[in-house]
Amino acid sequence: MSRLDITHLTKSFGALKVTDDVSLTAEPGEIHAIIGPNGAGKTTLIAQISGQLASDSGRIALDGRDITGTSMPDRVHLGLARSFQITQTLPGFTVLENVALAVQARHGSSFRFWAPVATEAALNDAAMRALTEAGLEHRAEARASALSHGEHRRLELACALATEPSVLLLDEPLAGVGGEDAEAFVAALAAMKGRFTMLLIEHDMDAVFRLATRVSVLVYGRIIATGTPEAVRADAAVRAAYLGEEEEASA
Numbered sequence: 001m002s003r004l005d006i007t008h009l010t011k012s013f014g015a016l017k018v019t020d021d022v023s024l025t026a027e028p029g030e031i032h033a034i035i036g037p038n039g040a041g042k043t044t045l046i047a048q049i050s051g052q053l054a055s056d057s058g059r060i061a062l063d064g065r066d067i068t069g070t071s072m073p074d075r076v077h078l079g080l081a082r083s084f085q086i087t088q089t090l091p092g093f094t095v096l097e098n099v100a101l102a103v104q105a106r107h108g109s110s111f112r113f114w115a116p117v118a119t120e121a122a123l124n125d126a127a128m129r130a131l132t133e134a135g136l137e138h139r140a141e142a143r144a145s146a147l148s149h150g151e152h153r154r155l156e157l158a159c160a161l162a163t164e165p166s167v168l169l170l171d172e173p174l175a176g177v178g179g180e181d182a183e184a185f186v187a188a189l190a191a192m193k194g195r196f197t198m199l200l201i202e203h204d205m206d207a208v209f210r211l212a213t214r215v216s217v218l219v220y221g222r223i224i225a226t227g228t229p230e231a232v233r234a235d236a237a238v239r240a241a242y243l244g245e246e247e248e249a250s251a
């Protein structure tokens, strides 16, 4: 069963059809990237999937369960985590404390019955595991306010992972992140490949083609191709609509 199964999703703003009959899946352990030129409808699609925006028609299922009409908090609770939008980090708290709070938000009721010391140890252990996944364990004791922009993004990633999501929506994780920070982020995601299911929207094509298991290309709200990075790169329609232009522009 697909972790995420989206069928015939649509959304219009007035006369403008921004999401036009989009169907796609995220299979267990895959990183499915969605790419497309500016204005293709990527942000709108992610907003529909996360529940921020209601769809006009179509169906969204998470682990086989229809979540089309559910609220954004309900989707998070059911295991759909959207990084960078839902996470509010606390700048005066340490990195570890921030992630421990995210763990507690997920497991609040089960941790409550434990003795306080054991509770704290268990929370910190779970938080350290998420921090290690995000490649940020060496910053556990730093205050969140002391992190670089790229480190902060990885803290948000760790907070999202701490909720043990079924599917993680990553909306332009590398936006505004440069150099070593970007490299560290991509390395952290690459190391997670196969173990977490992710839908990735990202403008950095090098990162997309390095990370993605499958790539879908969105143009004017429609998916014009879905396949392995190699197949999509070689697709004539994709080259004509998008990649060719990008490569020519950067040549």
Ligand SMILES: Nc1ncnc2c1ncn2[C@@H]1O[C@H](COP(=O)(O)OP(=O)(O)OP(=O)(O)O)[C@@H](O)[C@H]1O
Pocket: 013, 016, 018, 036, 037, 038, 039, 040, 041, 042, 043, 044, 045
């Ligand atoms: N709330 C809105 N009302 C009207 N039009 C909208 C609204 N939100 C988005 N649009 C339009 O829908 C289209 C798709 O926008 P969207 O932001 O989803 O594209 P995108 O692929 O994420 O673009 P980018 O890569 O530039 O972030 C654009 O033409 C945009 O102007």
